[in-house]
Amino acid sequence: MRLALAVALALGLCGGPARALDRVTGTLTSVGSDTASVLIMRWAAAFQARHPGARIQAQASGSASAPIALIEGAADLGPMSRPMSAAEEAAFRTRYGHAPTRIVVAHDAITVFVHPDNPLASASLADLDAIYSSTRACGAGAAIRRWADLIGAAAPRSLLAVGRDSGSGTHELFREIALCGGQYRADVVAWPGNGAVVATVAGNREAIGYAGFGYVNRLVRTLAIARGPGQPAIVPDERSIVSGRYPLSRPIYVYLNRRPQLPPAALPSAFLDYILSDEGQRLVRQEGFVPLDTDEAREQRAVLH
Incomplete structure (x- = not known):
């Protein structure tokens, strides 16, 4: 099942009105897991009233599509309900010279x-x-x-x-x-x-x-x-x-292409920070998945930054 979603995102990480300094703009593309798609949609919808200059396009065509889309540069994020295989990681390394960054976003x-x-x-x-x-x-x-x-x-x-x-x-x-x-x-x-x-x-x-x-x-x-x-x-x-x-x-993962020692771009970073926030993890439970605990979320933010 292919699920195409284009949701206007407003990416403030605080519950109140966003400051101008917090604003991010641009388009973010996510390609991957059907299982994770319901979470991607909820996280995206939670931003809808904020920062209309940012946009997410998400396609749920299966976990196997995530490494391909990341390798080809067709996606910024690759949600997966399994780890990348050794062959998938090797193909990514061959293309970019480094491993993809992997973030755990929920338990399933x-x-x-x-x-x-x-x-x-x-x-x-x-x-x-x-x-x-x-x-x-x-x-x-x-x-x-x-x-x-x-x-x-x-x-x-x-x-x-x-x-x-x-x-x-x-x-x-x-x-x-x-x-x-x-x-x-x-x-x-x-x-x-x-x-x-x-x-x-x-x-x-x-x-x-x-x-x-x-x-x-x-x-x-x-x-x-x-x-x-x-x-x-x-x-x-x-x-x-x-x-x-x-x-x-199993964990639910999101993979991204980030050069070693460099922070991710502003839009993917802001979206992933929201996913790992208390609010983002509350949405995980509402969708029937199991959220990360406080220590796990902190560890994943450290991987990201």
């Missing part, structure tokens, strides 16, 4: 869920690998293709595995963690947006799906996930996500 998790009528309450990473992968690199002896194979239902039912498309950072991180780096089955239904995955599972009793934590609603039921057989299954919540106890926890 890949949430696994089923239809509310499904009795399954928890699953292990090995179960997810047996459901979603063709390679079963995590060691499962056989694929899970029916609910009877997982929960012993009296009447065998087929199982519909639903997930994200290959351009998504969610797709790639799920593959790395839950599939032990293996390959997806060809019959997994892959959607380009988190919302489509949730809607598919909500409307189909035989479906299981995964999506970003902030996109899950009451139309589906979240599963607790165990790292391995015999280990405790952990429900994704704010505490388990921030601590990393939930196995599919």
